[in-house]
Amino acid sequence: xxxxxxxxxxxxxxxxxxxxxxWVAGYEATSMAELLAVxxxxxxxxxxxxxxxxxxxxxxxxxxxxxxxxxxxxxxQSSDSPMQFLADxxxxxxxxxxxxxxxxxxxxxxxxxxxxxxxxxxxxxVARGGEKMIRVFVEALEQALARGEIHSxxxxxxxxxxxxxxxxxxxxxxxxxxSREELEPIARLVMKTLQ
Numbered sequence: 754x755x756x757x758x759x760x761x762x763x764x765x766x767x768x769x770x771x772x773x774x775x776w777v778a779g780y781e782a783t784s785m786a787e788l789l790a791v792x793x794x795x796x797x798x799x800x801x802x803x804x805x806x807x808x809x810x811x812x813x814x815x816x817x818x819x820x821x822x823x824x825x826x827x828x829x830q831s832s833d834s835p836m837q838f839l840a841d842x843x844x845x846x847x848x849x850x851x852x853x854x855x856x857x858x859x860x861x862x863x864x865x866x867x868x869x870x871x872x873x874x875x876x877x878x879v880a881r882g883g884e885k886m887i888r889v890f891v892e893a894l895e896q897a898l899a900r901g902e903i904h905s906x907x908x909x910x911x912x913x914x915x916x917x918x919x920x921x922x923x924x925x926x927x928x929x930x931x932s933r934e935e936l937e938p939i940a941r942l943v944m945k946t947l948q
Contacts (some may be wrong), residue, residue, distance in 0.1 A: 762800065861921075904948065
């Protein structure tokens with residue numbers, strides 16, 4: 754049996770590079786030439802490994818959201834307070850409004866706005882990614898409830914989805930040019946609503 758030539762590149766590193774490119778430029782504005790350059794791959798290697806630009810993009814969305822959810826989960830575990838974790842995450846979103854660099858937003862939110870309505874496979878990938886993040890937020894709220902930090906009559910699932918939609922809205926506002934002064938009162942209201 755011919756196993757073919759072994760891969761001579763790191764798939765995770767290639768996915769990370771492609772993810773950054775899609776995040777900065779978006780799916781439609783990213784050309785195959787740009788992907789080949791940032792991933793340092795030949796066209797045949799890209800197609801043999803990932804299949805197509807769309808398949809690569811969906812792999813990138815899954816890679817991004819798995820990494821993001823793992824990072825958030827780690828931050829939650831090391832936080833002194835689950836409510837502080839949620840407040841800090843909102844603050845990190847708002848921080849981008851003051852950043853000198855371009856406001857690139859969130860890959861998941863950007864993709865939902867750019868492609869999810871027109872592409873069922875992308876819509877499913879975005880939904881999977883959203884669910885991964887919501888699970889982390891549910892966990893944070895469960896911890897907050899157990900510690901007596903929240904007393905809301907709403908279900909934790911509903912609160913986590915509300916928080917996630919609020920984060921997504923804030924990210925869109927940041928990308929659209931909203932200032933820190935506009936965003937901070939919204940973040941305070943979100944945290945108040947959770948309690």
